[in-house]
Amino acid sequence: MPVTRDSVLAALRRINLPDGGDLVSRDMVRALNVEGGTVRFVIEAANAGQAAALEPVRAAAQSAVEALEGVVAVSVVLTAHGPAPRTAPAKGLKIGQHPTPQKGPENPAGIDRILAVASGKGGVGKSTVASNLAVALARQGRRVGLLDADIYGPSQPRMMGVTRRAASPDGKRLDPVIAHGVKMISIGLMMDEGQAVIWRGPMLMGALQQLLGQVNWGELDVLIVDLPPGTGDIQLTLCQRTHLTGAIVVSTPQDVALLDARKAIDMFDKLKTPLLGLIENMSTYVCPNCGHEAHIFGHGGVAAEAEKLGVPFLGALPLALEVRRAGDAGRPVALDEGPVAVAYDQLATRLVGGGMA
Numbered sequence: 001m002p003v004t005r006d007s008v009l010a011a012l013r014r015i016n017l018p019d020g021g022d023l024v025s026r027d028m029v030r031a032l033n034v035e036g037g038t039v040r041f042v043i044e045a046a047n048a049g050q051a052a053a054l055e056p057v058r059a060a061a062q063s064a065v066e067a068l069e070g071v072v073a074v075s076v077v078l079t080a081h082g083p084a085p086r087t088a089p090a091k092g093l094k095i096g097q098h099p100t101p102q103k104g105p106e107n108p109a110g111i112d113r114i115l116a117v118a119s120g121k122g123g124v125g126k127s128t129v130a131s132n133l134a135v136a137l138a139r140q141g142r143r144v145g146l147l148d149a150d151i152y153g154p155s156q157p158r159m160m161g162v163t164r165r166a167a168s169p170d171g172k173r174l175d176p177v178i179a180h181g182v183k184m185i186s187i188g189l190m191m192d193e194g195q196a197v198i199w200r201g202p203m204l205m206g207a208l209q210q211l212l213g214q215v216n217w218g219e220l221d222v223l224i225v226d227l228p229p230g231t232g233d234i235q236l237t238l239c240q241r242t243h244l245t246g247a248i249v250v251s252t253p254q255d256v257a258l259l260d261a262r263k264a265i266d267m268f269d270k271l272k273t274p275l276l277g278l279i280e281n282m283s284t285y286v287c288p289n290c291g292h293e294a295h296i297f298g299h300g301g302v303a304a305e306a307e308k309l310g311v312p313f314l315g316a317l318p319l320a321l322e323v324r325r326a327g328d329a330g331r332p333v334a335l336d337e338g339p340v341a342v343a344y345d346q347l348a349t350r351l352v353g354g355g356m357a
């Protein structure tokens with residue numbers, strides 16, 4: 001018998017909440033979607049504190065739905081309706097200082113690999129790729145960190161759906177926040193939205209050094225670093241102060257983006273950082289209404305460039321409305337099913353298979 005919306009709701013009515021009522025009577029089930037044997041829904045708590053306490057309820061809801069006849073896969077996400085209370089970093093820890101001397105390149109203890117996601121030009125989807133790749137790797141069971149090194153324009157808090165501040169229990173080191181199974185840190189977790197960072201190069205370099213070394217990353221298989229666009233101080237600091245496993249360069253197929261991508265590639269070459277490959281983002285657009293395929297920014301230019309340079313072409317990612325929506329909603333598209341999620345899963349598989357993540 002195929003599973004229906006009603007049978008899912010009936011199962012959820014049997015999940016009681018610690019403070020009375022059940023998930024349905026308390027109106028906490030959102031975005032219930034039943035497609036074939038796949039069931040997805042969101043449990044929406046009133047605030048982040050309640051959401052944290054409801055993890056056992058989420059697990060019980062997942063098991064109850066999985067047990068229904070006809071169910072093949074279940075995805076249950078716990079979110080908070082309101083923003084979490086902002087806790088300022090403890091006194092004594094200030095991000096933003098001049099760099100401290102370092103003997104040579106070194107990786108923070110416990111981090112096996114560091115991958116940089118870079119682009120020459122802004123707005124080509126580098127942060128989108130970084131967050132989705134992080135999530136796709138975490139879904140494959142890798143222990144993943146995500147460092148938002150775009151100090152002037154941090155976008156990972158929004159893309160990963162984090163509104164709380166990073167805490168520093170001892171005033172010396174920061175705890176990363178955990179979102180969608182990924183440990184994340186960003187200067188955006190220490191500032192109010194709309195507040196600007198106005199630092200010169202040395203301060204940026206010092207801040208990056210802190211975000212790498214003064215964060216309780218724990219054991220990570222891979223740390224993904226979302227770089228700012230271009231070829232500036234942050235890129236230089238990362239390449240010179242760590243042993244980077246390698247860099248992935250994201251570009252759209254447009255000539256003007258490729259021109260800048262070439263500069264980023266040249267920079268990694270000069271800094272002796274291995275280039276793991278190129279990704280073509282916003283490659284094709286398939287109209288959801290008529291199925292017509294359009295190439296808004298061109299198509300195939302990045303693959304051709306990769307061939308010319310003799311570096312791997314890691315894949316083409318479509319221009320899709322759900323990618324933008326998912327980024328804005330703080331829930332990377334790679335968390336769900338669908339063609340874009342499959343593309344990210346394949347990219348993650350390729351990197352894991354090659355020992356790069």
Ligand SMILES: Nc1ncnc2c1ncn2[C@@H]1O[C@H](COP(=O)(O)OP(=O)(O)OP(=O)(O)O)[C@@H](O)[C@H]1O
Nearest residue numbers: 122123124125126127128282318319320323324327
């Ligand atoms: N494949 C895609 N399909 C649809 N929208 C996309 C896609 N990739 C990125 N976007 C959207 O394009 C915008 C820019 O993407 P993103 O912030 O990832 O680019 P960026 O290269 O990191 O930019 P910046 O230079 O600001 O760091 C975002 O709104 C994002 O949601």
